[in-house]
Amino acid sequence: MKILVTAKRVEDAESKIRVNPQGTGIVPEGLKYKINPFDEIAVEEGLRLVAKHGGEVVVVSIGGKEVQEQLRHALAMGAHKAVWVNHAGALDQLAIAALLAKVVEAEKPDLAILGKQSIDDDQNQVGQYLAEFLGWGQATFASKVESLESDAEKGKHPGVMLSADGKAVVVVREVDNGLATVECQMPAVVTTDLRLNLPRYASLPGIMKAKSKPIQELTPAGLGVDVTPKVVIQKMVPPPARKAGIKVPDVATLVDKLKNEAKVV
Template structure:
């Protein structure tokens, strides 16, 4: 089984972001990057599926040349080889999906695994767009029907099961759990509760050095990635005002009525 898995470099969620002088970008000097946590879960699931069904895991990323670090992380987790589409300029979800469409056509994988969103832009678009452009079935937000503390996780019962050319995907829906069956090839996006990703071990980091990273560019793939989404302005959320203490419930009700105006 051939699994294509997408990974994106995102700014470390633990680092405080600074807005660039042009107000339309994030200041990148000294910024720390990590693998998008949702993609990390996709890589983990891809490795588990590969170990069960044989085959290979190919990871792909789009970004500046140093995105190789995130690809190398995925290779150290256990992916077999990597594809890097070198592009330093702006990019929106549509551009990413069109680039991935070309990679899909070259590699012809049995399944595409992607994080359901990237924690920087929070767009949730790339997976569904790719499925649409390829005319493939999609199953989004693959999860589990139990919490990670359950026996299921301990027994490593997967949220994605593949039998023949069918994938069964447990997904989170509003207020409950839904189980889908999709025909392969398909695009599956992963949610937080699907698995707990492994740490790349130090011997595997050493081995990952020798694995292949093949480079492409949008030009070499023949894709125009001029963004369709225009960023007008970035601003930080307003600072929260300090709270107030009230003496009793009567004062609270009065404030909710007259100041907050949430009750009448």
């Protein structure tokens, strides 16, 4: 089987994110960049499915030349080839999904696995847009029953698995108040939630091998996609500042403050 996964470049979750004084973006100093954590889970799930059922994992990233770092990371984890859509400017979710739809049409994967959201935009839209654009089924927020079941049951119910006939994918979805299981005929779009798996580290041989794996370069113009943003960020502001807090000496004072000042208990 062929699985397409995504690898967006985002600021590391441990980076301190601050709006710049002009409100046009974030302060770039001191930022580290990584593959979007949810995408890393998508790469891992793709690799696990291919290890079990055979096939290949194609990783896609969209952005300037720096995103090749994230593609190399996914290749070092074990992805077989990479597609880089070279575009340096702003992109919204409509454009990203339209670009991915074109890559999917060319690559013809059985499954597209994407992070449920990227930790910069936090929009949580691209997988769903992509599924609709392609007319495919969607299973968002793929998760695992890890915290709920015994080890034996866990083994029987991985978050994403193929149906007995290999034509559908069965996905356990993390939803409000519980877990919903759905079956999508393939090809389908799956988006990953945090609990689906724990991504592997890239091994040293993996990193060496990744250097010789191919990265195919595409452009929005070449794919025939107009990427003019329809989601236009006018400005960015810091979140409402928290008023300076106080230290309280003991529990009695704390309870008094909670009752009479904050009025929350």
